[in-house]
Amino acid sequence: MNNIRKNRLKDQAFKIWGIFCTLLGLVLLAVFIGNILVDGIMRIDWEFVMNLPSRKPEKAGIYTALMGSIWVLLLTTIIALPVGIAAAIYLEEYSKKNKLATILEVNISNLAGVPSIIYGLLGLEVFVRIMEMGASVLAGSFTLALLILPIVIVSTREALKAVPKSIRDASFAMGASKWQTVYHQLLPASFGGILTGIILALSRAVGETAPLIVIGALAYVPFAPSSVMDEFSVLPIQIFNWITRPQHGFVENAAAAIIILLLITFVMNGIAVYFRNKWQKKFK
Amino acid sequence: MSKDKKESVIESSIKRKYKLQAKDVKVWYGDFMAIKGISMDIKPNKVTAFIGPSGCGKSTFLRLFNRMNDYVDGFKMGGEINIDGSNINAKDINVELLRKQVGMVFQKPNPFPKSIFENVAYGLKIQGLKDKAFLEERVESSLKQVALWDEVKNDLNKSALALSGGQQQRLCIARTLAVEPSIILMDEPTSALDPISTAKIEELIYKLKDKYTIVIVTHNMQQASRISDNTAFFYLGELIEYDKTNKIFTNPEKEQTENYITGRFG
Numbered sequence A: 001m002n003n004i005r006k007n008r009l010k011d012q013a014f015k016i017w018g019i020f021c022t023l024l025g026l027v028l029l030a031v032f033i034g035n036i037l038v039d040g041i042m043r044i045d046w047e048f049v050m051n052l053p054s055r056k057p058e059k060a061g062i063y064t065a066l067m068g069s070i071w072v073l074l075l076t077t078i079i080a081l082p083v084g085i086a087a088a089i090y091l092e093e094y095s096k097k098n099k100l101a102t103i104l105e106v107n108i109s110n111l112a113g114v115p116s117i118i119y120g121l122l123g124l125e126v127f128v129r130i131m132e133m134g135a136s137v138l139a140g141s142f143t144l145a146l147l148i149l150p151i152v153i154v155s156t157r158e159a160l161k162a163v164p165k166s167i168r169d170a171s172f173a174m175g176a177s178k179w180q181t182v183y184h185q186l187l188p189a190s191f192g193g194i195l196t197g198i199i200l201a202l203s204r205a206v207g208e209t210a211p212l213i214v215i216g217a218l219a220y221v222p223f224a225p226s227s228v229m230d231e232f233s234v235l236p237i238q239i240f241n242w243i244t245r246p247q248h249g250f251v252e253n254a255a256a257a258i259i260i261l262l263l264i265t266f267v268m269n270g271i272a273v274y275f276r277n278k279w280q281k282k283f284k
Numbered sequence B: 001m002s003k004d005k006k007e008s009v010i011e012s013s014i015k016r017k018y019k020l021q022a023k024d025v026k027v028w029y030g031d032f033m034a035i036k037g038i039s040m041d042i043k044p045n046k047v048t049a050f051i052g053p054s055g056c057g058k059s060t061f062l063r064l065f066n067r068m069n070d071y072v073d074g075f076k077m078g079g080e081i082n083i084d085g086s087n088i089n090a091k092d093i094n095v096e097l098l099r100k101q102v103g104m105v106f107q108k109p110n111p112f113p114k115s116i117f118e119n120v121a122y123g124l125k126i127q128g129l130k131d132k133a134f135l136e137e138r139v140e141s142s143l144k145q146v147a148l149w150d151e152v153k154n155d156l157n158k159s160a161l162a163l164s165g166g167q168q169q170r171l172c173i174a175r176t177l178a179v180e181p182s183i184i185l186m187d188e189p190t191s192a193l194d195p196i197s198t199a200k201i202e203e204l205i206y207k208l209k210d211k212y213t214i215v216i217v218t219h220n221m222q223q224a225s226r227i228s229d230n231t232a233f234f235y236l237g238e239l240i241e242y243d244k245t246n247k248i249f250t251n252p253e254k255e256q257t258e259n260y261i262t263g264r265f266g
């Protein structure tokens, strides 16, 4: 009798502790976002988005950084997508499931956990110096592409794995080659899943700061990039730069820029969730 | 008659007599021996049923005829499989072409998540056939052969996944017929279906044997006796008995066969 009561008490205690732990993260995030909103929301207007950088906080805008982010994001996509998807298709559909494949698999998963600053150092050495790209949009994009490649590969493989074996069987039994099966059946069927992974990877890339600082992206660039060889800044670097300034006006600017950065990532994640749900329904 | 000529005459008569031939076929999955040396000949334009308890190797054996085991990890085979007298495991055999000649229908209906039209036209499209009128004509005739045309002719662009299980299975058969194979392998094609759909498919199989050689795996003894001309009883990777269906079900030679068909084990 006593024992049962004790157990029930323990049960209850754990439940309360669990709820507290769950809420802790959420509450902290909410407080943080609330704070940022209070600081920055009034600062956001069309001019803030369209203005070039300036020494005066009330005149400064995020245009160059925003454009830099967009350039880098697009170029990163163009570089990482074909490479990542092709690698995933090879690993999942073509390569024999032997020791070498296992080693590759483990290492690609490990790469996803390498600190981003290491990628920055790699980019600095390979793209900026050896390949003489300088601190350009191109060098930044290659660096971020390397950074997100493991995520793209792993999530594309997951999406391919989720296509039922019966579809492969059916396609092969109809006389389709491997490539025809991949192209006509597996890619369309896993499209939603692949897209989800890619968007999540890109939403990580858009927030990356350290590797871009390492390759030499600048906090202050007078103009938005107009070619892939131009120097550039991105939103997170701009935010970092403003936060380190003493004037209060810049803190407001930083908060406003954070809101815009968060908005971009939330929208990207939202799109990812939408595609995931739509795609999951397809095979029910 | 010279010796060479005589042999080739014998050979071509064998071709006519036997559509499929297995010669001392053995299969391993890793170290496990799933087929332990089976030889059998299958006649053209007949329905041949494979029966036997679960795990005895019916599916494994069936899938040798269109080489669907090729992708299975650890799969090895010995012996020879011939279709129309030629070895389908020879180096110069194109597996894709082989599978156009040997169609397969699976246990669970597995239409592609595409439209009904696209499902039936798939085999033709991957052969590079694009002519719209030709595709339409072939889709229609294939769907008519499986008696599905009247049910779906107004919904050809709807998803195949919206069809009932029985309709899906008939669609899968139509998809196979569209590429005009000469052999159709069926692995328990009705085990996931209701009795009415099952009856429709059995009727269909009966009709199809005029044009095709059909090999069907089934767990349903009534089904085997209703639709097949010959029946092969497998047990633990061996072919125990293979004879006219009538004989197998009324007067089998082997005790194991009798025990199985009378439901005493398996």
Ligand SMILES: Nc1ncnc2c1ncn2[C@@H]1O[C@H](COP(=O)(O)OP(=O)(O)OP(=O)(O)O)[C@@H](O)[C@H]1O
Pocket: B029, B032, B034, B052, B053, B054, B055, B056, B057, B058, B059, B060, B061, B072, B073
């Ligand atoms: N991919 C595989 N890897 C390893 N072993 C396998 C594989 N496929 C089948 N086997 C084994 O081979 C044997 C024969 O399997 P198979 O699927 O051919 O049997 P079956 O007669 O079709 O059975 P069922 O009536 O249940 O479909 C079984 O013991 C099975 O465990």
Ligand SMILES: [Mg+2]
Pocket: B058, B059, B060, B187, B217
């Ligand atoms: Mg089976």
